Amino acid sequence: EAGVAQSPRYKIIEKRQSVAFWCNPISGHATLYWYQQILGQGPKLLIQFQNNGVVDDSQLPKDRFSAERLKGVDSTLKIQPAKLEDSAVYLCASSLLAGAKNIQYFGAGTRLSVL
Amino acid sequence: SQQGEEDPQALSIQEGENATMNCSYKTSINNLQWYRQNSGRGLVHLILIRSNEREKHSGRLRVTLDTSKKSSSLLITASRAADTASYFCATDLGNDMRFGAGTRLTVKP
Numbered sequence: 675e676a677g678v679a680q681s682p683r684y685k686i687i688e689k690r691q692s693v694a695f696w697c698n699p700i701s702g703h704a705t706l707y708w709y710q711q712i713l714g715q716g717p718k719l720l721i722q723f724q725n726n727g728v729v730d731d732s733q734l735p736k737d738r739f740s741a742e743r744l745k746g747v748d749s750t751l752k753i754q755p756a757k758l759e760d761s762a763v764y765l766c767a768s769s770l771l772a773g774a775k776n777i778q779y780f781g782a783g784t785r786l787s788v789l
Numbered sequence: 790s791q792q793g794e795e796d797p798q799a800l801s802i803q804e805g806e807n808a809t810m811n812c813s814y815k816t817s818i819n820n821l822q823w824y825r826q827n828s829g830r831g832l833v834h835l836i837l838i839r840s841n842e843r844e845k846h847s848g849r850l851r852v853t854l855d856t857s858k859k860s861s862s863l864l865i866t867a868s869r870a871a872d873t874a875s876y877f878c879a880t881d882l883g884n885d886m887r888f889g890a891g892t893r894l895t896v897k898p
Binding site: 678709714715716717718719722730765767776777778779780781782783785 | 793822829830831832833834837877881885886887888889890891
């Protein structure tokens with residue numbers, strides 16, 4: 675079974691530039707998550723999709739971050755414009771179910787450096 | 790905001806010793822999960838314990854849950870150098886799962 679795929683693995687941009695990350699979840703997984711992990715901290719949920727609908731985006735900075743999951747499969751996360759404090763690893767995860775007992779499977783992440 | 794808090798923040802032991810990590814949380818949960826993260830990689834699920842369970846085992850892992858104290862512990866027995874990683878507890882609140890800041894475990898060969 676293929677895992678969660680993310681690209682790119684690394685990205686370096688200057689502040690105020692735009693950047694996009696891509697995620698392909700495990701086939702058949704209805705729920706997809708984007709997390710931000712700042713160095714030395716645990717993952718912080720940015721947005722959760724159930725199929726192509728948003729379940730929770732309460733911690734997504736909507737003035738600069740956006741995400742979509744067209745057709746309920748792949749997803750993209752965009753930052754526009756980026757700030758220095760956006761430097762972090764962006765993790766995508768998927769799970770078969772939402773709610774209780776939702777074991778999440780993570781991709782390797784995209785490490786973003788904003789200069 | 791993060792729900793769980795791991796303790797200690799960092800732990801260094803010799804190979805063969807046991808490692809114990811603790812997690813405290815604030816609100817009622819459906820279940821609690823532990824994940825491992827190797828440097829530069831994504832998180833890997835280790836074990837899930839439901840709110841009505843008190844103890845669970847998986848290989849060299851033993852997890853306990855005390856809902857009255859809102860705390861959990863992860864014990865890794867007979868540690869190996871390959872166990873070197875960060876360990877996170879994650880509290881499942883229903884449609885929302887929150888991760889702690891993690892414990893960084895170093896196992897010296």
